[in-house]
Amino acid sequence: LKLALIGQSLFGQEVYSNLRKEGHKIVGVFTVPDKNGQADPLALSAEKDGTPVFKFSRWRVKGKSIQEVVEAYRSVGAELNVLPFCTQFIPMDVIDFPKHGSIIYHPSILPRHRGASAINWTLIQGDKKAGFTVFWADDGLDTGPILLQQECDIKPNDTVDDLYNRFLFPEGVKAMVEAVQLIADGKAPQVPQPEEGATYEGIQKKENAQISWDQPAAALHNWIRGHDKVPGAWTIINDQVVTFYGSSLFDGSVPSGQPLAIEGATKPGLVTKNGLVLFGNDGKMLLVRNLQFEDGKMIPASKYFAAGETSAIELTEEEKKMAEDIKSIWVGILTNVPVIEDSTDFFKSGASSMHVVRMIEEIKQKYSGLQLHNEDVYMATKFADFIQMLVRRLRGEDKEEELIVDYVSKTVNNMTVKMPYQCFINGQFMDAEDGKTYDTINPTDGSVSSFLEDVDKAVAAAKDAFENGEWGKMNARERGRLILADLMEKQQEELATIETIDSGAVYTLALKTHVGMSVQTFRYFAGWCDKIQGSTIPINHARPNHNLTFTKKEPIGVCAIVIPWNYPLMMLAWKSAACLAAGNTLVLKPAQVTPLTALKFAELSAEAGFPKGVINILPGSGGLVGQRLSEHPDIRKLGFTGSTPIGKQIMKRNKQKQVSAYCFLLTQGMGAVYFNKGENCIAAGRLFVEESIHDEFVKRVVRYLEGLLGPSSCSESRGMQRAPCSSVPSQNILLTNDALPVSCAGFFMEPTVFTDVEDHMYIAQEESFGPVMVISKFKDGDVEGVLQRANNTEYGLASGVFTRDINKALYVSEKLEAGTVFINTYNKTDVAAPFGGFKQSGFGKDLGEEALHEYLRTKAVTVEY
Numbered sequence: 001l002k003l004a005l006i007g008q009s010l011f012g013q014e015v016y017s018n019l020r021k022e023g024h025k026i027v028g029v030f031t032v033p034d035k036n037g038q039a040d041p042l043a044l045s046a047e048k049d050g051t052p053v054f055k056f057s058r059w060r061v062k063g064k065s066i067q068e069v070v071e072a073y074r075s076v077g078a079e080l081n082v083l084p085f086c087t088q089f090i091p092m093d094v095i096d097f098p099k100h101g102s103i104i105y106h107p108s109i110l111p112r113h114r115g116a117s118a119i120n121w122t123l124i125q126g127d128k129k130a131g132f133t134v135f136w137a138d139d140g141l142d143t144g145p146i147l148l149q150q151e152c153d154i155k156p157n158d159t160v161d162d163l164y165n166r167f168l169f170p171e172g173v174k175a176m177v178e179a180v181q182l183i184a185d186g187k188a189p190q191v192p193q194p195e196e197g198a199t200y201e202g203i204q205k206k207e208n209a210q211i212s213w214d215q216p217a218a219a220l221h222n223w224i225r226g227h228d229k230v231p232g233a234w235t236i237i238n239d240q241v242v243t244f245y246g247s248s249l250f251d252g253s254v255p256s257g258q259p260l261a262i263e264g265a266t267k268p269g270l271v272t273k274n275g276l277v278l279f280g281n282d283g284k285m286l287l288v289r290n291l292q293f294e295d296g297k298m299i300p301a302s303k304y305f306a307a308g309e310t311s312a313i314e315l316t317e318e319e320k321k322m323a324e325d326i327k328s329i330w331v332g333i334l335t336n337v338p339v340i341e342d343s344t345d346f347f348k349s350g351a352s353s354m355h356v357v358r359m360i361e362e363i364k365q366k367y368s369g370l371q372l373h374n375e376d377v378y379m380a381t382k383f384a385d386f387i388q389m390l391v392r393r394l395r396g397e398d399k400e401e402e403l404i405v406d407y408v409s410k411t412v413n414n415m416t417v418k419m420p421y422q423c424f425i426n427g428q429f430m431d432a433e434d435g436k437t438y439d440t441i442n443p444t445d446g447s448v449s450s451f452l453e454d455v456d457k458a459v460a461a462a463k464d465a466f467e468n469g470e471w472g473k474m475n476a477r478e479r480g481r482l483i484l485a486d487l488m489e490k491q492q493e494e495l496a497t498i499e500t501i502d503s504g505a506v507y508t509l510a511l512k513t514h515v516g517m518s519v520q521t522f523r524y525f526a527g528w529c530d531k532i533q534g535s536t537i538p539i540n541h542a543r544p545n546h547n548l549t550f551t552k553k554e555p556i557g558v559c560a561i562v563i564p565w566n567y568p569l570m571m572l573a574w575k576s577a578a579c580l581a582a583g584n585t586l587v588l589k590p591a592q593v594t595p596l597t598a599l600k601f602a603e604l605s606a607e608a609g610f611p612k613g614v615i616n617i618l619p620g621s622g623g624l625v626g627q628r629l630s631e632h633p634d635i636r637k638l639g640f641t642g643s644t645p646i647g648k649q650i651m652k653r654n655k656q657k658q659v660s661a662y663c664f665l666l667t668q669g670m671g672a673v674y675f676n677k678g679e680n681c682i683a684a685g686r687l688f689v690e691e692s693i694h695d696e697f698v699k700r701v702v703r704y705l706e707g708l709l710g711p712s713s714c715s716e717s718r719g720m721q722r723a724p725c726s727s728v729p730s731q732n733i734l735l736t737n738d739a740l741p742v743s744c745a746g747f748f749m750e751p752t753v754f755t756d757v758e759d760h761m762y763i764a765q766e767e768s769f770g771p772v773m774v775i776s777k778f779k780d781g782d783v784e785g786v787l788q789r790a791n792n793t794e795y796g797l798a799s800g801v802f803t804r805d806i807n808k809a810l811y812v813s814e815k816l817e818a819g820t821v822f823i824n825t826y827n828k829t830d831v832a833a834p835f836g837g838f839k840q841s842g843f844g845k846d847l848g849e850e851a852l853h854e855y856l857r858t859k860a861v862t863v864e865y
Contacts, residue, residue: 001184004078004098005042006030007086011105012042014173015084020049022177024184028052028076032088035350037335052076058088065091073097080183083137084176095137100183102137104144105176107168109151110135111198114142119160119168121201124226126218130154130163132172134179136190141200145190147179155456157221157248159228206231211244213265217280221247224288232292236263245298246289250277251436254285258305273404274430276301290378296345297385298378312384315391322367322394323387329362330383342384346377363390373468403606405429413497413507423454423619424602426461427612430454438620440502440595455628458616462558462585463634465613471585474611480529483580485522487604492519495569495597502596503568514597517831518573521847524831525577528852532582537860548863553856555583557636560629563598564641565591566679572598574835574846575639580614582855587616587635589626595619637855639844641681679770681797686757686764686774688786694777698755701773759789783808791817797837800826 001024005016008031020026029046033055039047046053056069073094081095081102095102108118109131122130131151138144152167182188202208209227211220211234224247227233232243237260255277257270262278270277276288292298315323330340334349346355356377363372372390380386406429407418422429432454465471471479488495495518496511505514534551541547559579563571568590579586590598595617602617618625630638689697753773757764763774778786790799800822801812813821819837822828829835834848844854 001025001100001180002027002077002079003180004028004030004073004076004081005046005084006081006088006090006094006102007084008032008040008042009085010041011169011172012040012084013045014169015082015105015176016042016045018173018177019082019180022181024180026051027078028054028073030054030056030073033057056088059094060089060091065093070094080180081137082176082180084172090137092139095139103134103147103176103179103183104137104142105172106133106135106142107164107172109133109149110142110146111193111195114198114200115202117201117204119163120204120226121199122163122226123154123158123160124222126222128154130158130167132168132175134175135193143193145192147182147188147190148175150175157225159225159246161229204231206234209233211235211264213262214281216282217249217278217284217286220278220280221249221286224286235265237261241294243292244276244288244290245292246275248287248289250285250287252285252431255431260304271302271304273302276304296348296381298381300379312388313391315387319391319394322390325366326363326387326390327383329359329366332362333359340383342382344383346381346383346386348381367394373464403428403603405603410501412501413493415494415497417494417497417501419498419596420599420603422599423458424599424615424617425454425458426465426616427606427610429599429602432620438592440593454618454620455625456632458587458618459558459560459629459632459634461613462587462616465611466555466557466585469611469613471611471614472583476530476532476583479583480526480581482608482610483522483526483529483577484601484604484608485519485526487608488515488522488601489519491600491604492516495600498596498600499569503565503594514567514570517829518569521570521573521831522577524847525581525852528849529581532852532856534858546864550861552859552861553582554859556855556857557584558634559584559586559637559639559855560632560635561586561588561639562626562629562641563588563590564681565594566681568594569597569601571641572601574851575641576615578846578851579639579855582852584637584855585614585616587618587629589618589620589629592619592621639854686776688776688778688790690780691777692780694775698753698775701753701775759792765793783812787812787815791815794840795837796839797841798822 003019003024003026005012005019005026005028012031016026016029026046029042029051031040031043031046031053034040034043043053043055054072056066056072058066059069060066070091070093074097078098080098080100081090083090083102083104085105090102106114106118108114108122109129110133112127113121113125119130129151130153131149133149134147135142136144136147150171152163152171154163179188204227209231211223213220213235215223224233224244228245228247232245234241234243236242255270255272255274257272257277259268260271260276261268265279266281267279269279274287274289276291278286278288280286288301290298291301291304327340330344330346331337333351333355334340334344334346337344337349346359351359356374359377360372360374376389377386380389405418405420406422408421409416409418411417420429422431424430492511492515496507496515499505499510499514500507503510503514532553534553537549537551561572561575561579563575572588572590576586576588588598598617599619602615605615618629629635630640750771752771753775754763755775757774757776759776763772764776776789778789796816796818798820799816799818801809801816802824803809803812809823813823817838819841820829820835829847831847834845834850836845836850845851846854
């Protein structure tokens with residue numbers, strides 16, 4: 001189709017570009033005049049492509065069309081008008097002129113919220129759904145027939161920007177292109193808008209945005225987030241207008257803080273370390289992150305009482321030169337301002353968020369060691385304040401505050417261990433956004449401590465750290481020096497003690513294996529950081545020129561890692577060490593019942609100097625936190641160790657996302673069944689024993705088990721371990737240690753042996769993941785028969801063979817369908833050897849060089865010269 005685009009903004013620019021890609025001809029772009037000497041993004045793109053661009057300040061005067069404007073429009077011969085985002089009033093003789101009429105994008109689910117500020121009113125009114133409509137223009141106010149609509153859920157703390165960036169912008173661009181194609185194909189519907197449910201609310205203006213305090217907390221929150229950025233909800237504090245930004249609901253006990261009287265509020269707010277806590281008339285709370293004063297200055301709400309404490313500093317000659325360089329950058333952006341003075345305000349001089357991005361990028365190019373973020377500009381909008389902020393940052397005077405950690409302490413194992421108990425997000429321990437908590441239980445005695453959960457902002461922090469932070473700019477050798485082996489080794493006794501009281505591991509095992517192998521893993525992968533290499537590839541030359549083709553190994557981006565409860569710290573190390581060595585950032589969810597060493601690891605990462613946002617730890621429910629991580633659009637890879645059913649669910653939800661998963665499974669072979677109380681993913685779940693040694697083997701097993709007892713990690717794991725046992729006939733069960741006091745507090749289970757187990761039995765097909773040994777006979781010398789039985793399973797993580805005949809051992813290792821085969825040993829894993837299974841025991845590898853490739857992507861580059 002021949003299209004006329006009427007509108008403006010980045011949204012209009014994207015619609016324009018995508019329509020051209022689809023083969024439609026843009027015969028004219030009609031947009032607003034340049035502002036402060038700068039063209040609108042839509043105009044910039046069209047002018048670059050050679051598309052005719054018209055910039056009219058208005059289309060009509062006193063209700064009548066301006067004839068020369070209408071004639072200029074008609075001259076392009078459009079068959080359809082497309083209005084992606086338009087702030088001007090377009091007369092009906094333009095709207096109706098093309099043979100297909102005009103279509104408009106509107107950011108609401110019409111007929112609700114007709115008119116301007118529709119997204120704001122969607123939030124202010126507390127709607128549960130947001131969305132957009134593409135409709136046919138008529139002479140009413142957003143009343144024309146509907147062509148198509150789409151909707152999305154509104155999250156409790158969504159802002160206008162959140163909805164716009166997550167859904168309304170990207171999906172809206174696609175919908176506009178789809179709508180044009182439907183018209184081109186003659187398939188576009190025209191559904192009349194119903195009057196039922198129709199609303200109209202006016203444009204949001206600053207004078208109408210004052211907060212009325214006699215409302216529930218949810219209504220206050222909706223009002224503030226509905227006005228977020230523009231025009232801003234405000235109130236009076238100490239006779240000054242203060243605007244609130246960054247509201248979220250706050251559910252939990254009232255935090256400690258300094259009272260702040262607010263005009264009209266029946267209860268003072270509280271300035272806390274996380275922001276300003278406010279109270280609704282229902283006694284519930286909300287939290288505001290940032291405050292803006294009448295002079296335009298914005299501060300973190302947590303700094304309200306310290307806002308005026310910073311004094312000006314004198315600049316050195318070198319710093320004065322830098323200030324002049326920055327001034328030249330401001331001059332290049334603020335082209336309408338003849339002279340940049342100390343009092344020049346970036347935004348009051350006509351700059352927008354787009355100019356913020358430009359300024360920061362130009363400063364980073366000139367001063368590569370200077371770390372800046374968009375919010376820094378909003379916090380120092382005047383030139384003098386901005387320079388002071390930069391100088392303090394370069395001098396190191398605004399270094400991050402010392403990490404604040406609220407601990408739970410416990411005296412155990414002749415030491416006092418200190419355990420963090422909050423989410424770790426963007427370099428800080430913090431309460432969950434909604435204040436919710438859950439209990440984690442010591443499996444040896446049933447004692448309880450409280451912990452918190454959270455999600456989306458951790459991914460945002462990791463994404464920002466990967467794309468904009470110093471982690472991505474750090475050279476590989478520096479990255480290797482940060483990785484935590486030495487610090488973990490220094491704290492190994494405390495880590496082992498925490499692991500013991502959280503997971504029930506025997507202390508000596510926790511020290512040697514849970515912590516010891518974790519230290520080895522981090523040390524091993526730290527050495528890989530500066531050894532990740534691509535390759536050069538000989539290809540046919542494009543004669544008479546020559547070609548050079550090479551590959552680069554690049555980090556993937558933000559990775560989510562979900563780990564199980566049997567080896568909490570070691571599973572963290574196996575996955576996160578490779579992930580970090582490759583240069584990714586991560587959001588890790590420990591098992592809900594064993595989060596403690598992961599949170600201690602977070603504390604150590606801050607001590608080691610990891611930049612904010614690189615490592616984020618989210619304790620919480622797998623069904624909530626884990627599911628959200630698996631579905632999050634900004635997660636580029638999910639590393640998962642867990643059950644097969646959950647693994648299958650994740651795969652269904654992640655068709656396009658890279659996933660590596662290892663599943664708890666039934667394994668074959670002789671080996672350490674009771675290692676780590678049987679809570680071991682490679683535990684020898686079923687032993688095939690030759691008839692000639694079977695009876696003696698069983699007797700020795702029983703003798704060995706006398707006196708052994710260990711706790712399961714939690715009540716659920718004990719229940720899971722006992723479930724398969726209940727289906728076995730009594731004649732096959734040999735229970736030991738009947739006299740042990742298993743009725744004591746805690747989650748203990750007696751070591752159990754099943755003998756003469758047949759292949760069809762449930763216990764032969766499903767593992768208990770606990771202290772359970774399953775023994776089956778096979779005829780002497782029947783290697784092929786026992787191999788067939790051993791491989792007759794959908795699982796294959798690890799296996800083992802014990803024999804004095806090395807030829808037989810190597811033959812069996814070749815035929816066993818498992819990712820690891822132990823010969824005359826078991827549980828002998830090493831950080832340099834790849835670990836991972838076949839079939840439903842997952843894909844991808846932990847440990848060794850192969851694990852690095854799980855967290856890298858290969859890029860091929862070809863150069864002609």
